[in-house]
Amino acid sequence: ELEGVLQEMSRTIHQNPELGFEEHKAQALCTDLLEKEGFSVEKGTGGIETAFKARFPLGNGQGPRVAFLAEYDCLPGLGHACGHNLIAGAAVGAGILLRRLAGDVNGEVVVMGTPAEEGGGGKVIMLENGAFDDVGYAIMMHPSTENLVGRGGRATVKFDIAFHGKGCHSAGPEKGINALNAVILLFNAIDNLRPLLPTDTNINGVILDGGKACNVIPDYAHAQFSVRVRTQAEGEVVMEHLRRVIRGVEQLTGARAEYVLEPGYAERYPNDHIEREIQKTLEELGEEVERAPLMGRYGSSDIGNVTLKMPAVHTYFKIAPKGVASHTPEFEKASDTPYAYEQMMKAALAMARAGSRILSDGEFRSQVDEEFAQQVKAREEAKKQA
């Protein structure tokens, strides 16, 4: 019965894709269902209108708080090509299932709606505004082409830059300052930097504005870069290089740079103890689960920032055969199939059971906490080395 309700909710989200910070329908669908199940719901959590926090106290309510994170934003022009409709269904399902199977324990089941993962960084904003302060453990699962534990994610650096020059007729370029030249120099300088950058750094840029007419020297040019690095500490190193290069381009061209260059998403450290619990349930349900290296040329997500604050996981569950890439129309289709919804239910149960173990087993909980403490220590060491 719950299965049918969750699948319908997830399908409705899929059929009504909403961009980050505009997920009003998805928010209503999730919170209506949770309210019906006895959760008390707060909307607009952490200063984001389309966020929410739903709570269900267990026993006297004093004890560990386990949160399941629901994403529900879509991609511009591609609908739910990252399958966040399934993340929402799995998280809401996990909350409801944990409430039912928790038994005689003290603590709280929390389901949080975390908007705008695909750019916007809803979780980063919610963290900054204290929305995670009273949560002890964060659990979510993301659809993929395999069941995967152990995988981390890279950090990002936000980099957006405009150059202001001086426009003039292209017949007398010496009267102007060519802002496009500055952008082109910047691209070349970044290419020359690559040997100096930390391992696994990717920088990809696009020119968003390079002038309006070829017989006019552009007085303005605008570029944006996607920067991925293994850790935020390495991001600091990259930012230092970029600041130097920007100053050099200004000096060479006379154009003035106006830019944003700051840390974006943090790298991700999944909690292995929690992931092993999820793995156990998935395997009991007949799934094969693979283990990935922690670091690689991976993507980035705002769950990384959560993993710096508390034990957290972002485990992957299979909804499509290997080779179906996310962020494509094929993955959008794959996110709305009977198979995907079946897998979503397995993810919900696996997360609920992991949550139950955290709530009911103090020894397990201290292992989870100890692993997190070790990660914090290791991060401090890595920071010193970078």
Ligand SMILES: [Zn+2]
């Ligand atoms: Zn995505």
Ligand SMILES: [Zn+2]
């Ligand atoms: Zn995603």
